Amino acid sequence: MVAQGGIAGSAGVAGWSRALGALHERVGRRFARSEARERVKRYLVGLLGRGERKNGWQMAEAIGERDPQGVQRLLNSAKWDADEVRDDLRSYVLEHLADEASGVLIVDETGFLKKGEKSVGVARQYTGTAGDTVNCQVGVFLAYASEKGAAFIDRALYLPRAWTGGPVRRAEAGIPEELVFHNKVELAEGMLERVFEADVPARWVVADSFYGRSHAFRVWLEERGRPYAVMVPKTNAVPLGGRKKKIERHVARLPEGAFSEVRPARDSSGGKRPWEWACIDLAPDPKRGMRRWLLVRRSTDDPEDLGFYQTYGPEGTSVEELVRVCQDRWAVEECFAEAKGEVGLDHYEVRRWDSWHRHVTLCLLAHAFLVVVRLGARDAEGLDGSAKRGISTPT
Numbered sequence: 001m002v003a004q005g006g007i008a009g010s011a012g013v014a015g016w017s018r019a020l021g022a023l024h025e026r027v028g029r030r031f032a033r034s035e036a037r038e039r040v041k042r043y044l045v046g047l048l049g050r051g052e053r054k055n056g057w058q059m060a061e062a063i064g065e066r067d068p069q070g071v072q073r074l075l076n077s078a079k080w081d082a083d084e085v086r087d088d089l090r091s092y093v094l095e096h097l098a099d100e101a102s103g104v105l106i107v108d109e110t111g112f113l114k115k116g117e118k119s120v121g122v123a124r125q126y127t128g129t130a131g132d133t134v135n136c137q138v139g140v141f142l143a144y145a146s147e148k149g150a151a152f153i154d155r156a157l158y159l160p161r162a163w164t165g166g167p168v169r170r171a172e173a174g175i176p177e178e179l180v181f182h183n184k185v186e187l188a189e190g191m192l193e194r195v196f197e198a199d200v201p202a203r204w205v206v207a208d209s210f211y212g213r214s215h216a217f218r219v220w221l222e223e224r225g226r227p228y229a230v231m232v233p234k235t236n237a238v239p240l241g242g243r244k245k246k247i248e249r250h251v252a253r254l255p256e257g258a259f260s261e262v263r264p265a266r267d268s269s270g271g272k273r274p275w276e277w278a279c280i281d282l283a284p285d286p287k288r289g290m291r292r293w294l295l296v297r298r299s300t301d302d303p304e305d306l307g308f309y310q311t312y313g314p315e316g317t318s319v320e321e322l323v324r325v326c327q328d329r330w331a332v333e334e335c336f337a338e339a340k341g342e343v344g345l346d347h348y349e350v351r352r353w354d355s356w357h358r359h360v361t362l363c364l365l366a367h368a369f370l371v372v373v374r375l376g377a378r379d380a381e382g383l384d385g386s387a388k389r390g391i392s393t394p395t
Contacts, residue, residue: 016373020044023369027088036078039063039070040362047343047366054344054363075355082357089365090144090153094200096372099146103202104325105195106143106150106332107188107211109158111136112346119351120173123160139360140184142191143332144202149375150331151368152339154194155360156187157353174352184210185217196224204313206329209233212310225288227313229295229325234308238294239283247308251296254278259298262323274300279319282310289315295322339367 024041031037042063047054051062060068097103111127113136121137130136142154163169164181182190188211195202205228211217212230221228234248258278275297282292292312299305309326339345343366348359 015376019373019376020048020369023092023365026092027085027365030084030088031078031080033079036074036080039074039078040080043071043074043362044366044369047363048369054347055349075350075358076352080358082354082361085361085365086154089361089368090195090198090200092365092372093144093151093153093368096375097144097146097148097151098201099148100201100203102147103200104145104204104206104328105192105200105202106145106329107140107192107205107207108143108329108332108336109138109140109184109210110336110340110346111138112348118172120175120353120356121157121159121163123162125160137356138184140187140191141332141336142188142195143335144200145328145331149371150335151371152335152364153200154191155357155364156191157356157360158182158184158187174354176353185214189217189220192221192226196226203227204229204325204328206230206325208329218310218312222285222288222290222312225290227290227311227317229309229311229313229322229329231326231329232308232310234306236308236310238310239292240280240294247294250280250294251278251306251308254280254296259296261300262319276300277319277323279322284315285312291315291317293322295319295326297326335367338370339363342370343367 020041024044027040028037031040042065043059046059046062049062051058054062056068056071059071060066063071065071109128111129111134113127113130113134114122115135116122117135119137122135124133124135125138126133127136127138138158140156140158141152143150143152159175159179159181161181163173163175164179169175170177188207192205205221205226207217207228207230209231212232213236218228218230232247234251235246237244237246238250240250259276260278261275262277276299278296278298280294280296282294284291290312291314292310295309295311297307297309309322311322311325313322336345343363345360345363345367348356350356350359
């Protein structure tokens, strides 16, 4: 029996089992009843298994149970707090991946396509998962990435106003009474506030243009002195020379010599994208010793293929560092692909508020375990940072 990523034979199985046992011991204290405590370990094993689908009968079969009632009980009615396990997830990820110099926090979202209207938060809404407005749930996620690897540390389910303002639907889905409407940017801020309070070692916050285009989000970060590098649309206005103009107007006036190839010391893009970059100084923030920049990314294959980033960081930050941070955002895309493709992040059949957070949290825990095992295998073999995505676990 051989597993990919450097885990092979009985020694690999034993090491894998010990590592999973240690992770279970970490979260096991969150489960007061022994039945739930033991079942959550089997549930994690099921998520880590090779089954094509990770829901209902398939999960029950994978963990050796006669029917899905036990799995449903773990997600629906057993007494445990998914937020406490989320805190364990964060500490586990940081224990293995934390790095003050290269750590970044990545905000992003993903959609979960659904049929019907009973699943909590489901509505016709846009999701990049489908590239269209479809019937789906949307979750906002926070990942931690460093030169060691990347994994999720928090999650939040977005509830459209039709849900927060509908008492019957709220009651059926078990939505907490005190919960009020929060847009996706506010959900992201809530997750970031938690990690700021926990002193997570990350120097930058990065996000795509949905969050980056929000002036309120950028101001919120600046008021807390948090450096950021966020994508923005070309229609955003930026301050330059005492006036605000749309990015596209500034870029149109850039001379050809403004662009040059920039190779960060740690190229997080894997060298797959041939980009050139231009950097424009924007209005400084001298009170905090910070500066603002606009970075323009151009493809060497297609000069019309442009990307834009507003950044805010300490005086003296090099262009190479800014480029590295901008490119670090792509790590979350691999995290989503791994979590959905390998541990069933989007395979659930639950409808209620608590159940969604329980399944998703356990999936993120399983995904973090894969990242940590892969890191251990990489270190054991003396490999460089270009490890394969994912890892197949011994069965």
